[in-house]
Amino acid sequence: MSQEFNSEKAPEPVGLYPHARKVGDLLFxxxxxxxxxxxxxxxxxTLGENGEIVAYxxxxxxxxVFKNVRLILEASGSSWDKLVDVTVFLTNMKxxxxxxxxIYAEYFADNQPCRTTVEINCLPTPIAIELKCVATL
Structure with a gap:
């Protein structure tokens, strides 16, 4: 049994998926x-005339991103201190x-979830970072 959650404050998903899904005592x-x-x-x-990234x-x-994660966690009945795993996608690791x-160290000084950081070629919108998180409820 699972339950979907969507935040009224976080940015709308860019596809057909919820902000979060509860399965057991975990929130994905x-x-x-x-x-x-x-x-x-x-x-x-900063985007150029054709939608390309000019500067960031x-x-x-x-x-x-961290603010948006917090908004989704809170709307789903969890909180920042209950994060247990964070996967970070960067488009420019170097x-x-x-x-x-x-910045990560500032936000996670008290709670230190497991973390994986990977570089990817691009994301579906013109951004340089995206997080995938798992938390407890």
Whole structure:
């Protein structure tokens, strides 16, 4: 038996999936990026005329992603301190890892879930970071 959750504050999913799904005592979050709800604005991203990324600020994107994860956790009956596993997708490990790792350490100083960080070629929207999380309820 499972239950789906969607946050009224986090950005809308870009496909046919919920923000999170509860299975037993675990909460599985779909991929979460830095977009803002009800807008095309992506914090930390400057787009060109053709929608291509002209510039981005990985620190601003990290903070926005972490905010969105927190919103989904809270809407689903969990919380930041109950995260147990985080998978991070970066589109530019070479240039962004140090900044991302510094911001990550700020947000996870008290709770240190398991973590995997991988570099990928691109994400479905013009963003540089996405998180996939598992939490307890």
């Amino acid at each position: 979050l779909s991929g979460v990026g830095p977009r803002e709800r009800n807008t095309k604005k992506i914090p930390g991203v 600020d990985i620190e601003e994107q990290c903070r926005s 240039d962004d890892f140090a900044t991302y790792n510094k």
